[in-house]
Amino acid sequence: MAPIVKVANLDKYFGRLHVLKKINLEVKPMEVVCIIGRSGSGKSTLLRCINFLEEPSAGTIEVDKLIVEAGGKGREHRQLVHDVRLKTGMVFQEFNLFPHMSVLENVTEGPVTVKKMDRSKANEIAEMNLDRVGMLFKKDEYPMRLSGGQKQRIAIARALAMEPKVMLFDEPTSALDPELIGEVLNVMKKVAQEGMTMLVVTHEMGFAREVADRVVVMAEGEIIEDNTPEEIFKSPKDPRTKALIDRYRSGGVE
């Protein structure tokens, strides 16, 4: 099957810092790919280059047949970036719900403002997606009154309501108290089982092992290993992968 996400020869510099080095990555439709790696290895930057929250320095990003070259300028490029963002949903470590809007408004904001959907249709879609993440009962609440786990589930619903082709998760459970991690992982697992294509940066090895089709290991701006979870966890090829997995085994999460 043709890949739905294709990152080719991606380079990213922050000033003089070379953060991503000739990254190549393909994700097939309905595939769940977990990205693991030490902090600072470039996982977030890779994810953020895919939806252009960071402008890549060089290379090509392809999402669902839209091809965007790095370094593009002008209207055409901006339109392409916009279209790529419509095809990708993103979930952040810090949730980033809109505090001045109710839960329902958070989820309808995209459909109404971006897709110009009429309010009743948007409400219908929002309620469906809130139900999907088990948060419909809080639809009239404001984010500040919710737990971190609840906020993150709503953030997932907000992204899903735009009906993206690919979901990007950047350490979605890293800001959560341990007892709240499970509810978010369960929602993500459910979304994966429903056939969503997902790229997940995570430290949750249990999730990677159970849900991922592939695990990609990053170190110092490069992909050092890309394999099935079985292979990665049972017989890691790169010593850095082995060190990383050992650290998780011994309970040390950075």
Place this chain on the structure above:
Amino acid sequence: MNLFTKQEDSASKSQAELLYQAQRRKEQLFRTNVGLSWGVLLLILVFLFSGNSLTIANFTFNTIKLDQQFIKDNMFFIAGGLWETIKISILSIAFATGLALLAALGRLSNNPPIYALSTFYVSLIRGTPLYLQIFFFFLALPQLGIVLSGTLAGVVALGLNYGAYMSEIFRAGIASVGKGQREAALAIGMTPGQTMQRIVIPQAMRFAIPPMGNEFIAMTKDSALVSATGFVHELMWRSTKVGRAQFRNLEALIMAAIFYWIMTLILTYAQSWLESRLAKGDR
């Protein structure tokens, strides 16, 4: 509740609770005493202008005698300026708010001419006196064939002036909205304009409302400067007019001062009410 359980209750009260209560009583006592002292100060002030004399032993204090008849006669004339003062303040603050928002956005722009325009405006206005600006719009512009009424000149000058100062408030408000908010909006496909309008500005506004209240209060007082044009019949103009005409400036200015004071007291109260509402709100 009978006496017995009450005693038990107080016996079982923790030390922290007792200390807290003592602290509360102290604070309450302080507030009560401040309130009483305010009352006394007010009474002294009123007495000073009551025209009575007070004799203690051999000393006689003569207080200032105000012309009661003048006060009665001109009360309504001066009070008639209240509406004009309020009107000018509201129009100016509205104009200033719009300008301040534009200037703040310009200040955050990557476009050199827009950035320059915004900083140029703020620098020019902050670098010259408000009094001069009012005269500029009223007296200097007619030389170029642009004649503004006193009220319009005042509103334009006050609006431009306060807009420059308030742009800093909005800039800080916009800066207070986290980067994550912008990114979340962009990630669902919002344009930078939509992100600003729907996500950043509403949150910045909430941040900006308390300091804007201060500006509005300051403006109601600065609106008195507009009287200098001689064509805006607000509080200050009215009180100086009758004061000068009948050489009763003392009475006239005291009356205007009382009106300004009451106005700012009401506004200050309204502001703290609004602030406490915002603090309780869904932040």
